[in-house]
Amino acid sequence: PAVIVAIDGPSGTGKSSTSKAVAAQLGLSYLDTGAQYRAITWWMVNNGIDVSDPSAIAAVAAKPEIVSGTDPSAPTITVDGTDVSGPIRTQEVTSKVSAVSAVPEVRARITELQRSVAASAEGGIVVEGRDIGTTVLPDADLKIFLTASPEARAARRSGELKGADLHTTREALLKRDAADSTRKTSPLAKADDAVEVDTSDLTLQQVIECVVTLVEE
Ligand code: C5P
Secondary structure, eight states, X not given: OOOEEEEEOOTTSSHHHHHHHHXXXXXXXXXXXXXXXXXXXXXXXXXXXXTTOHHHHHHHTTSSOEEEEOOTTSOEEEETTEEOTTGGGSHHHHHHHXXXXXXXXXXXXXXXXXXXXXXXXXXXXXXXESSIIIIXXXXXXXXXXXXXXXXXXXXXXXXXXXXXXXXXXXXHHHHHHHHHHHOSSSOSOOOTTOEEEEOTTOOHHHHHHHHHHHHHO
């Protein structure tokens, strides 16, 4: 039977790099659920929706058509047929995604999409996000919850952003995680049956090996 792996945790824990590498190594599909929330946020911004108004967001949450490509070596994401892989990583989208993803109508829509992608991945899939083990795929075969100290996470993130100020990065990251952890609908949380892996003092390679071993057990 197809194996389903859920990998959750806050930003800067190495979640994406780990999930992609594990999927590639085990021949599984890969779904980046954060990219889907970023894509719907990009659409809202692009269409002049006031993202501080949850009812305005809810009213149009069903409009954009979001499609995710699940090859771990070349994941793609399109909105109404347009490739938005680049635009969804801007600071503007990053700063607004928590507000958009907190709206229940957005979560219901994206959650349904995630479940259908997972169900159609015949060879199995690694799904990374914030609420995969708790809400989206509570019956996943393996649930991993990645953590890391705020210092390690900020250092990784500012490394990725090439030259971004460490303090600013740290504040923005902690603010987004706090918003994601305190929203009412399926907040960022560790499932009771998830294996917690603290990545603060591990290399990416060590985290990948650890997760691959857990899948193979
Ligand atoms: O993983 P990434 O940092 O790209 O996620 C962007 C945002 O999408 C998160 O900060 C969170 O607001 C939202 N998200 C979510 N649930 C998920 C994945 C991401 O609410 N399963």
